[in-house]
Amino acid sequence: MDWFVAEDYGLARVVLQRGVAVLYVVAFVAVLRQFPVLLGERGLLPVPRFTARVPASAAPSLFHWRYPSDRLLRAVSWTGLALALAVVLGLPQQGPPWVPMLAFLVLYGLYLSVVNVGQVFYGFGWESLLLEAGFLAAFLGSDRVGTPWITLIAFRWLLLRVELGAGLIKLRGDPAWRDLTALHYHHETQPMPGPLSWFFHHLPGPLHKVEVAANHVTQLVVPVLLLAPQPVATWAAVAVVVTQLWLVLSGNFAWLNWVTIVLAFSAVGDDVVAGLVPVLVPAQAHGPTPLWFAVVVLAVGAVLLVLSWWPARNLFSRRQRMNASFNAFHLMGAYGAFGSITRRREEIVVEGTRAADPGEDDWQEYVFRGKPGPPGRLPRQYAPYHLRLDWGMWFLGLGSSAQLSWFLPFLDRLLEADPPTLRLLAHDPFDGERPAWVRARVFRYRYSTWEELRRERVWWVRREVGALTAPRCL
Incomplete structure (x- = not known):
């Protein structure tokens, strides 16, 4: 043959x-x-x-x-x-x-x-x-x-x-x-x-x-x-x-x-x-x-x-679909990426506090492994490994309502100091102890300039633009 x-x-x-x-x-x-x-x-x-x-x-x-x-x-x-x-x-x-x-x-x-x-x-x-x-x-x-x-x-x-x-x-x-x-x-x-x-x-x-x-x-x-x-x-x-x-x-x-x-x-x-x-x-x-x-x-x-x-x-369709499966077996699908480009970056910052009646200085940030967090933290290389929680946080920052179905339970796991959930993060500010409150705020991020990097040692510059959730407790 x-x-x-x-x-x-x-x-x-x-x-x-x-x-x-x-x-x-x-x-x-x-x-x-x-x-x-x-x-x-x-x-x-x-x-x-x-x-x-x-x-x-x-x-x-x-x-x-x-x-x-x-x-x-x-x-x-x-x-x-x-x-x-x-x-x-x-x-x-x-x-x-x-x-x-x-x-x-x-x-x-x-x-x-x-x-x-x-x-x-x-x-x-x-x-x-x-x-x-x-x-x-x-x-x-x-x-x-x-x-x-x-x-x-x-x-x-x-x-x-x-x-x-x-x-x-x-x-x-x-x-x-x-x-x-x-x-x-x-x-x-x-x-x-x-x-x-x-x-x-x-x-x-x-x-x-x-x-x-x-x-x-x-x-x-x-x-x-x-x-x-x-x-x-x-x-x-x-x-x-x-x-x-x-x-x-x-x-x-x-x-x-x-x-x-x-x-x-x-x-x-x-x-x-x-x-x-x-x-x-x-x-x-x-x-x-x-x-x-x-x-x-x-x-x-x-x-x-x-x-x-x-x-x-x-x-060849004018209404081309991106990353679509035409059958339940995921064979002969349609692929593509970044048909649209986001002009600005909004990130969800998750914080907690052990104070019963917290002031603004009492909140501490949970740090994720891959997504941007503290401005001075250089992003890591993870691919080809896929950090699914971090990707979900990016979509949440885009305003995806579909992500809220898991995000509120995620906040509850943080309130419980659930060890498996905390292992998905890069840093738990409470070292495994339960916080009294958690909250999620929305920040707008941009890359620092060369001058800001030299002067402040930061890779990102961020400012708060709103709240995603009110402070939450068990």
């Missing part, structure tokens, strides 16, 4: 399988550390309440079957983590093709169970992106067989939807993308700045315009070249990787950039890489493709081709 096998893509398969598996490791670690507090039986948005009102047909998940406690969650998480680590080590790939296929399908099913009950804490486009990538990775085969062309094309189609969807939503959305001024604001107002974001923001204005123009080229022109013959496809992939690494340096976007980098390797040919860095190209000595494997891949390819109608239509 020479027509079925892509002989020049051994490196592509290695990176796709192990890279996707690494991101599943990150995802399941985040589930273990955050899901029980956010969504467990005593979580801010408990899964049992969700499954009681949403049928399994609308959100397929193991947790519809049983969620009397967090034991099933831990079993799902540890199983997923162990399987993902096995793929990273290359163990399933050494067997017949059904072994890595089963491993990735189990990973996909377990994480689908988490995402489908994750509510606002899992309502991000990169959740669907990771699910779809994991599903496709199941049909890459093992070291005993060649890499199927059909699967590689499916990966490139996924990458094209990610990049082209993001480029089109920008052109159709905020005028700041069209007049090339988007980065005058974005580094300052993005959901979770990184340690270098302050410096990116202070780059010269003309350079920001060059960045935006280059972004348009990378997202609107380069994706089409991924489908071109070699070596054009490989160099198009390199352009995607370089752009994504630039984004990694400039902010924290969970694993969005990293999964896009992994997907880009679906277009990287061994011959091109061998001419530059021969040591990176794995030796290939595979046997014939089993008939059953070819039939399965062809059948899956046919199903994906049918499902592609919805995202393809969306790309």
Whole structure:
């Protein structure tokens, strides 16, 4: 079956399988550390309440079957983590093709169970992106067989939807993308700045315009070249990787950039890489493709081709949807990011006090791990790890009423000094003791200038603009 096998893509398969598996490791670690507090039986948005009102047909998940406690969650998480680590080590790939296929399908099913009950804490486009990538990775085969062309094309189609969807939503959305001024604001107002974001923001204005123009080229022109013959496809992939690494340096976007980098390797040919860095190209000595494997891949390819109608239509729609799933299994979705740019940053600052009748000087601030807090605190680098509570706080600062459903219970957990909840924070000002009161205020943030940084040693300048909640007690 020479027509079925892509002989020049051994490196592509290695990176796709192990890279996707690494991101599943990150995802399941985040589930273990955050899901029980956010969504467990005593979580801010408990899964049992969700499954009681949403049928399994609308959100397929193991947790519809049983969620009397967090034991099933831990079993799902540890199983997923162990399987993902096995793929990273290359163990399933050494067997017949059904072994890595089963491993990735189990990973996909377990994480689908988490995402489908994750509510606002899992309502991000990169959740669907990771699910779809994991599903496709199941049909890459093992070291005993060649890499199927059909699967590689499916990966490139996924990458094209990610990049082209993001480029089109920008052109159709905020005028700041069209007049090339988007980065005058974005580094300052993005959901979770990184340690270098302050410096990116202070780059010269003309350079920001060059960045935006280059972004348009990378997202609107380069994706089409991924489908071109070699070596054009490989160099198009390199352009995607370089752009994504630039984004990694400039902010924290969970694993969005990293999964896009992994997907880009679906277009990287061994011959091109061998001419530059021969040591990176794995030796290939595979046997014939089993008939059953070819039939399965062809059948899956046919199903994906049918499902592609919805995202393809969306790309050409004037009402393009961003990060939309067209089925409950998160396959063949629509992707995109930052169709609109926020011009100013408003943050929710949570404070508590142990004073029964507090004055203004008695309040102390809870510090979150990733979102901006005290002005003198330099933002940290967390991506590809996803801080779901911190992202929720960003949406809350945008005025999202959907976030209030978990935020008030979160304040109650602080009043209880709930240890699992406090572990999600960077700093508890009361060292595990219960406060008497908590409150949430709204502040407008901006980056400090070079002069303010030198004089006051602050990365942010903030001023209060209002109250989100009145002081609250148990």
